[in-house]
Amino acid sequence: xxxxxxxxxxxxxxxxxxxxxxxxxxNSDVLPVYEPGLDEVVASARGRNLHFTTDPKAAIKAAxxxxxxxxxxxxxxxxxxxxxxxxxxxxxxxxxxxxxxEGPKIIVEKSTIPVKTAEAIKTILSANSxxxxxxxxxxxxxxxxxxxxxxxxxxxxxxLIGGESTPEGDAAVEALASVYxxxxxxxxxxxxxxxxxxxxxxxxxxxxAQRISSINSISALCEATGADVNEVANAIGTDSRIGPxxxxxxxxxxxxxxxxxxxxxxxLCESFGLPEVAEYWRQVIHLxxxxxSRFVEKMVRTLFNTVTGKRLAILGFAFKKDTNDTRESAAIxxxxxxxxxxxxxxxxxxxxxxxxxxADLAYVGIGEELFxxxxxxxxxxxxxxxxxxxxxxxxxxxxxxELDFAKIHGLMFKPAFVFDGRSILPMAALxxxxxxxxxxxxx
Numbered sequence: 001x002x003x004x005x006x007x008x009x010x011x012x013x014x015x016x017x018x019x020x021x022x023x024x025x026x027n028s029d030v031l032p033v034y035e036p037g038l039d040e041v042v043a044s045a046r047g048r049n050l051h052f053t054t055d056p057k058a059a060i061k062a063a064x065x066x067x068x069x070x071x072x073x074x075x076x077x078x079x080x081x082x083x084x085x086x087x088x089x090x091x092x093x094x095x096x097x098x099x100x101x102e103g104p105k106i107i108v109e110k111s112t113i114p115v116k117t118a119e120a121i122k123t124i125l126s127a128n129s130x131x132x133x134x135x136x137x138x139x140x141x142x143x144x145x146x147x148x149x150x151x152x153x154x155x156x157x158x159x160l161i162g163g164e165s166t167p168e169g170d171a172a173v174e175a176l177a178s179v180y181x182x183x184x185x186x187x188x189x190x191x192x193x194x195x196x197x198x199x200x201x202x203x204x205x206x207x208x209a210q211r212i213s214s215i216n217s218i219s220a221l222c223e224a225t226g227a228d229v230n231e232v233a234n235a236i237g238t239d240s241r242i243g244p245x246x247x248x249x250x251x252x253x254x255x256x257x258x259x260x261x262x263x264x265x266x267x268l269c270e271s272f273g274l275p276e277v278a279e280y281w282r283q284v285i286h287l288x289x290x291x292x293s294r295f296v297e298k299m300v301r302t303l304f305n306t307v308t309g310k311r312l313a314i315l316g317f318a319f320k321k322d323t324n325d326t327r328e329s330a331a332i333x334x335x336x337x338x339x340x341x342x343x344x345x346x347x348x349x350x351x352x353x354x355x356x357x358x359a360d361l362a363y364v365g366i367g368e369e370l371f372x373x374x375x376x377x378x379x380x381x382x383x384x385x386x387x388x389x390x391x392x393x394x395x396x397x398x399x400x401x402e403l404d405f406a407k408i409h410g411l412m413f414k415p416a417f418v419f420d421g422r423s424i425l426p427m428a429a430l431x432x433x434x435x436x437x438x439x440x441x442x443x
Contacts, residue, residue: 005050037150083267098128136172141201147322162197219441229441251421254319308342316395
């Protein structure tokens with residue numbers, strides 16, 4: 001929404017959230033999310049044509065296009081628990097829109113949702129609105145990536161818009177397409193039917209997750225055979241049929257989308273009587289979980305089969321660099337397992353604070369007493385490494401590549417072990433300064 005406001009100064013954009021603290025943050029100089037370049041984009045439009053409010057009814061009444069961008073987390077109970085998307089927030093948003101609307105509105109699905117959700121939205125809207133109201137529902141999934149979101153929005157690979165194949169549906173699609181066409185070439189604006197657009201978002205994330213799990217499965221084989229997964233990835237990535245992207249071996253993918261959307265896809269396949277297809281995609285998640293547990297097992301075995309009472313430096317807690325988002329971060333599972341093994345952790349991340357780290361670990365079963373006893377959240381990587389038996393790099397922050405490894409080696413117990421879960425640390429420097437190093441995917 002900030003990018004639309006910045007690119008389209010003639011359009012009034014109002015962002016609504018019921019959380020007053022969140023809206024206050026968006027109206028302040030300290031935004032509630034960290035994203036490179038976002039501060040400048042928001043500052044360029046806020047107060048002119050970009051507004052943040054907690055009054056949804058007024059915003060709905062004034063709007064021609066309404067983007068529904070609520071959360072769709074994985075259900076935790078009931079039918080489809082652990083796989084299906086929880087659509088309660090989609091439904092409540094649709095009911096509120098229906099309650100307030102008195103004329104024509106275009107409703108744009110921005111959330112990642114199961115195919116056919118638009119049908120449910122239309123049913124709710126028609127059953128709860130006045131006779132003067134009319135609606136067109138569009139699907140417009142977002143394909144940006146955290147950490148590169150501003151560049152992705154400035155020059156997207158594509159804008160996908162799905163709508164009904166009716167004169168009214170075509171007009172609604174064009175209304176939304178014309179907004180993006182202000183800065184996106186028309187040939188990059190793809191239009192489809194509603195169901196194709198809804199499904200494309202799930203499939204895109206599933207394919208990206210699949211590539212990560214695929215190369216991570218090969219990383220284990222590389223370690224067993226003496227091959228180097230980076231060299232293997234480079235060799236196969238030069239094949240134009242495969243390409244080089246998402247072939248970076250690591251401790252596993254995280255973030256708010258991949259796991260949730262793959263699980264949603266498996267549930268969708270099961271619901272349509274396709275158990276073999278569901279099982280295929282379920283293995284993508286299984287491999288991702290196995291990669292994280294394999295990394296912990298490697299750490300424990302290397303540290304003489306015990307980490308009880310040992311201090312371990314954890315560099316990085318966000319699920320990827322250039323974001324403060326920790327949702328489904330591989331670091332959460334790895335830190336949990338190490339704590340359950342009796343380790344003491346010193347955690348450093350340049351953008352994730354101690355409260356968030358404690359909340360994430362509490363969610364996976366690490367109680368307050370254990371956290372206070374065995375976890376220290378520090379302000380710099382060198383403090384984390386003081387008297388540490390091992391160092392684990394779990395987020396690919398650029399600053400970790402430039403660390404003074406001679407200084408770190410002097411701070412750590414000997415032998416000093418490094419476990420590089422993102423293949424980011426300079427191997428030459430590690431060897432030069434006497435580290436024992438394990439890098440994912442290297443024999």
